[in-house]
Amino acid sequence: MSVTAPLGFRAAxxxxxxxxxxxxxxxLVVNEGPSRAAxxxxxxxxxxxxxxxxxxxxxxGGRVKAVVLNSGxxxxxxxxxxxxxxHATAEKVADLLGDSAGEIAVCSTGLIGERLPMDxxxxxxxxxxxxxxxxxxxxxxxxxxxxxxxxKISFRRGDGGYMVGGMAKGAxxxxxxxxxxLCVVTTDADVPAEELDRVLRKAVAVTFDRLDTDGCMSTNDxxxxxxxxxxxxxxxxxxxxKKITEVCADLARQLLVDAEGxxxxxxxxxxxxxTEDDAVEVGRAVARSNxxxxxxxxxxxxxxxxxxxxxxxxxAFEPDRVNVAINGIWICRAGAAxxxxxxxxxxxxxxxxxxxxxxxxxxxxxxxxxxxAEYVHENSAYST
Amino acid sequence: MSVTAPLGFRAAxxxxxxxxxxxxxxxLVVNEGPSRAAxxxxxxxxxxxxxxxxxxxxxxGGRVKAVVLNSGxxxxxxxxxxxxxxHATAEKVADLLGDSAGEIAVCSTGLIGERLPMDxxxxxxxxxxxxxxxxxxxxxxxxxxxxxxxxKISFRRGDGGYMVGGMAKGAxxxxxxxxxxLCVVTTDADVPAEELDRVLRKAVAVTFDRLDTDGCMSTNDxxxxxxxxxxxxxxxxxxxxKKITEVCADLARQLLVDAEGxxxxxxxxxxxxxTEDDAVEVGRAVARSNxxxxxxxxxxxxxxxxxxxxxxxxxAFEPDRVNVAINGIWICRAGAAxxxxxxxxxxxxxxxxxxxxxxxxxxxxxxxxxxxAEYVHENSAYST
Numbered sequence: 001m002s003v004t005a006p007l008g009f010r011a012a013x014x015x016x017x018x019x020x021x022x023x024x025x026x027x028l029v030v031n032e033g034p035s036r037a038a039x040x041x042x043x044x045x046x047x048x049x050x051x052x053x054x055x056x057x058x059x060x061g062g063r064v065k066a067v068v069l070n071s072g073x074x075x076x077x078x079x080x081x082x083x084x085x086x087h088a089t090a091e092k093v094a095d096l097l098g099d100s101a102g103e104i105a106v107c108s109t110g111l112i113g114e115r116l117p118m119d120x121x122x123x124x125x126x127x128x129x130x131x132x133x134x135x136x137x138x139x140x141x142x143x144x145x146x147x148x149x150x151x152k153i154s155f156r157r158g159d160g161g162y163m164v165g166g167m168a169k170g171a172x173x174x175x176x177x178x179x180x181x182l183c184v185v186t187t188d189a190d191v192p193a194e195e196l197d198r199v200l201r202k203a204v205a206v207t208f209d210r211l212d213t214d215g216c217m218s219t220n221d222x223x224x225x226x227x228x229x230x231x232x233x234x235x236x237x238x239x240x241x242k243k244i245t246e247v248c249a250d251l252a253r254q255l256l257v258d259a260e261g262x263x264x265x266x267x268x269x270x271x272x273x274x275t276e277d278d279a280v281e282v283g284r285a286v287a288r289s290n291x292x293x294x295x296x297x298x299x300x301x302x303x304x305x306x307x308x309x310x311x312x313x314x315x316a317f318e319p320d321r322v323n324v325a326i327n328g329i330w331i332c333r334a335g336a337a338x339x340x341x342x343x344x345x346x347x348x349x350x351x352x353x354x355x356x357x358x359x360x361x362x363x364x365x366x367x368x369x370x371x372x373a374e375y376v377h378e379n380s381a382y383s384t
Numbered sequence: 385m386s387v388t389a390p391l392g393f394r395a396a397x398x399x400x401x402x403x404x405x406x407x408x409x410x411x412l413v414v415n416e417g418p419s420r421a422a423x424x425x426x427x428x429x430x431x432x433x434x435x436x437x438x439x440x441x442x443x444x445g446g447r448v449k450a451v452v453l454n455s456g457x458x459x460x461x462x463x464x465x466x467x468x469x470x471h472a473t474a475e476k477v478a479d480l481l482g483d484s485a486g487e488i489a490v491c492s493t494g495l496i497g498e499r500l501p502m503d504x505x506x507x508x509x510x511x512x513x514x515x516x517x518x519x520x521x522x523x524x525x526x527x528x529x530x531x532x533x534x535x536k537i538s539f540r541r542g543d544g545g546y547m548v549g550g551m552a553k554g555a556x557x558x559x560x561x562x563x564x565x566l567c568v569v570t571t572d573a574d575v576p577a578e579e580l581d582r583v584l585r586k587a588v589a590v591t592f593d594r595l596d597t598d599g600c601m602s603t604n605d606x607x608x609x610x611x612x613x614x615x616x617x618x619x620x621x622x623x624x625x626k627k628i629t630e631v632c633a634d635l636a637r638q639l640l641v642d643a644e645g646x647x648x649x650x651x652x653x654x655x656x657x658x659t660e661d662d663a664v665e666v667g668r669a670v671a672r673s674n675x676x677x678x679x680x681x682x683x684x685x686x687x688x689x690x691x692x693x694x695x696x697x698x699x700a701f702e703p704d705r706v707n708v709a710i711n712g713i714w715i716c717r718a719g720a721a722x723x724x725x726x727x728x729x730x731x732x733x734x735x736x737x738x739x740x741x742x743x744x745x746x747x748x749x750x751x752x753x754x755x756x757a758e759y760v761h762e763n764s765a766y767s768t
Contacts (some may be wrong), residue, residue: 010738298764304496
C-alpha cells in the first residue's frame with residue numbers, strides 16, 4: 001500500500017544501475033492533487049547533503065508536486081557540483097511532469113563523498129516517470145533501500161474515510177535527530193501546509209527522533225508529508241495528528257527491528273523525570289552506552305552500566321533514589337542492588353529497561369538496539 | 385619502577401581472593417614523607433562509587449598518607465553499606481600504619497553494583513601492609529588490573545634529581561572525563577598541595593581527558609598525585625608540570641594501546657579551530673562515531689563518516705571549508721572528495737585523522753581506538 005494507499009498519488013521504483021547488483025535504486029512519488037500542500041523535516045547535522053539543501057528550500061513554499069529519491073549514493077560532501085546534480089535531477093522530473101522544479105523534492109541515500117552517476121540516474125528518472133502507477137508504492141519503497149533487508153511501508157485509515165500511507169528506509173546511522181532515514185508520508189486528506197508542518201514536527205519528535213541505534217546522525221535524513229486532498233475530507237486536527245504519528249511510529253519500529261546487525265530491540269523507558277526533556281536526555285544517554293548495548297547482547301542484566309550512563313546526564317535525579325527494572329524485574333532499587341538479577345529473562349528479542357528517576361511525573365521512551373559483532377562487520381566493509 | 389621510583393614511597397600488591405583466579409587484587413602505596421602533600425581528580429559522573437566519595441573528601445585536606453586500591457569490585461551503586469565498607473578499609477589501613485583514616489585514600493575497580501567481600505579484603509590489606517617495600521611498585525601496578533592485559537607504569541627524572549613515578553589501570557569504559565581508570569602518580573619533589581592540584585588538573589586535561597575509547601564514563605575514575613618531598617628538591621613549576629604531564633601522557637598512551645579488543649590506535653588531530661574547546665568537541669565527536677570506528681577497523685578511509693560526525697557539533701566551521709587527511713593523505717578538501725583514497729595506507733596500527741576546520745589557529749588531539757567484534761565479545765560477557 002505504501003505511499004499510493006491515499007488517493008491522488010502515483011509512484012514507481014526502477015533500477016537505473018546506481019547499485020552495482022541491478023536492484024531498484026530510483027523512486028518517484030507524484031502528487032496528482034487537487035492540493036499539493038507539503039511539509040518536511042530534515043537532518044540537524046550541519047553537514048547537509050545537496051538534496052537536503054535543495055529540498056529544504058523547496059519546502060519553504062509549502063508545496064510539493066513530486067519527490068524523486070535515489071539509493072546508491074548520498075550526494076553528500078560533493079560540493080557545488082553535487083548541488084548541480086540535485087538541481088538537474090529536479091529539473092528532469094519537472095520536465096517529465098510538465099511542472100516546476102521549485103516544487104520537486106529530492107532525496108538521496110548511500111555512500112557519502114561521491115558524485116552520483118548522472119548518466120545512469122537521469123535515464124532512470126525518465127523510466128520511473130514512464131512507470132508511475134496507483135500501485136507503484138511498493139516498488140518505490142523497494143527502490144530506496146540500502147542495507148535495509150526489508151521494505152518498510154505503513155498505512156492507516158482516518159475517520160471520515162481519508163487515508164495515510166508511508167514508506168521509509170534506514171538500517172544504520174540511526175540517531176539523534178532523525179534516524180538516517182528517508183521517509184515519505186502521503187495523505188488524501190485536505191490539510192493546509194502550515195497544519196501539515198505542525199503535525200509532522202510533533203509526530204517526528206516522538207517517533208523517529210526517539211530512535212537511536214548507533215548515535216550517528218546522518219547528513220541526509222528527510223521526512224516528507226504530502227497531502228493531495230483527493231479524498232475531499234478535512235480531518236479533525238487531533239485525530240489527524242494521531243494517525244500521522246501512528247504511521248511514523250510504525251515505520252520507526254520497522255527501522256529499529258531492521259537495524260544493522262541487531263539481535264535485540266531495546267525500549268528505554270524513563271519514568272519519574274522532572275521534565276520530558278530530562279527523560280529524553282537520560283533515555284538517549286543510556287541508548288548510546290556501547291557497554292550496556294554489549295551487555296544486553298550478551299543477555300547480561302548489567303544495571304550498573306545503566307546507572308553509569310544516567311550519571312553522565314544533567315537531568316534532575318539523586319543517585320540513591322534511582323530504580324532500574326530490566327524486563328520488569330527491579331534489579332536496582334534506591335541506587336543499589338535490588339531484586340535477584342537471576343530472575344531477569346533476557347532471551348526474548350524485545351527488551352524493556354525502565355529507569356525511575358524519582359524526580360517528577362514525566363516520561364519518555366527511547367528505542368535502541370544491542371551492539372553486535374555483526375554491526376561491526378557490516379560497518380567495517382561498507383564503502384570498500 | 386612505578387610509584388616506588390621516587391624516594392619516600394613503599395608499596396605492595398597481594399592476592400586476597402577478590403578475583404576468582406588468584407591474581408593480585410589489593411595494592412597499597414604508602415608515603416613515608418617528610419611531606420604528604422597530595423591532589424586528586426575524580427570522575428565527573430554524577431553516580432560516584434563509594435571510594436570516590438570517600439577519597440574526594442580526604443583530598444580536600446591536601447594530605448594523603450597512603451592509598452589502598454582493589455580490583456575485583458568497584459563498590460559503586462552499593463548504597464550506605466558500600467560507603468561503610470570503604471570507610472572500614474581506610475580505618476584498617478590507618479590502624480596498620482598507626483595513622484589517621486582521614487588521610488587514607490581508597491580506590492576500587494571492577495563490577496558495579498556488588499558489595500566487596502570484606503572478609504577477604506581486610507586480611508588482604510593486612511597482608512599488603514606486611515609486604516610494603518621500596519620495590520613493591522610493580523606488584524602494586526599488577527594488583528589493580530582488571531581486563532588490562534599488561535601493567536601500566538611510568539617514571540621520569542626531573543631537573544635537580546627528583547623523580548616522578550606512576551601506575552595506572554584501565555582498558556575499557558575509557559571516556560569523557562578521565563578514562564575508566566585508576567592512576568597514582570608519586571614524586572619525591574617538595575611541592576605544596578595547592579601546586580600539586582594545579583599541575584595535576586592541567587596534566588589530566590590534556591592527557592587522560594583526551595582519551596575516549598568507547599564514550600562510557602566510569603563511576604570510579606581517580607587520579608592521585610602524592611609528593612613525599614624526600615628528595616629535598618623544589619622543582620621549577622613549569623618543568624615540574626611538564627614532567628607530570630609526560631608521565632600522565634605515557635600512562636594514557638598505555639591505556640589506549642591496551643583498550644579492550646582494539647586493533648588500531650587512532651589520533652584525531654583537530655587543527656584550524658576557532659578555540660581549543662571547539663577542537664576538543666570536534667575530536668571527541670569523531671572519536672565517538674561507531675560508524676567511523678568500524679570503518680577504521682575495516683581499513684576503509686571513509687572520510688564521509690568524519691564529516692558527518694563533525695557536523696553534529698556546535699564548533700565554528702563551514703562545511704565547505706573543512707579538509708580531512710587520513711594518515712597524511714588529504715582525501716577531503718573543501719568539504720568534498722580530495723586526493724585519491726586509494727593512497728591511504730591503513731594497515732599500520734597507528735592511525736592519524738587530521739581535521740582542518742579552517743576556522744582559526746587552535747588545535748587539540750583526542751585519542752580513540754577502532755570498534756571491533758572483540759570489544760563486543762569482551763563486553764557481552766563481563767559480569768556473567
